[in-house]
Amino acid sequence: MAVQTDIATQDSMGHQGFDLVTATSSQTKGYIAIQVVSAAVFTSMTGATGSPITGTWTGVTIPAGMTIVAKIASFQLTSGTVFAYLARA
Numbered sequence: 001m002a003v004q005t006d007i008a009t010q011d012s013m014g015h016q017g018f019d020l021v022t023a024t025s026s027q028t029k030g031y032i033a034i035q036v037v038s039a040a041v042f043t044s045m046t047g048a049t050g051s052p053i054t055g056t057w058t059g060v061t062i063p064a065g066m067t068i069v070a071k072i073a074s075f076q077l078t079s080g081t082v083f084a085y086l087a088r089a
Contacts, residue, residue: 018085
């Protein structure tokens with residue numbers, strides 16, 4: 001149990017690294033969180049297996065400073081800048 005707790009803690013602190021994303025192409029590496037650096041609009045966001053993400057993302061502006069925490073399989077920006085924290089492979 002302690003090992004699993006350590007892994008979860010490391011993941012929550014960005015131990016796997018992150019991508020600085022400004023591109024509007026689909027991002028598909030698998031992520032555990034997305035932190036908005038400058039106001040962002042998402043075209044889409046898809047949850048990883050067992051992590052449903054619902055709602056309509058088109059046209060919704062997420063303000064800078066907001067963090068979306070979930071198992072995210074992929075996402076695509078319309079505009080903005082985010083740190084996308086990588087999930088454990």
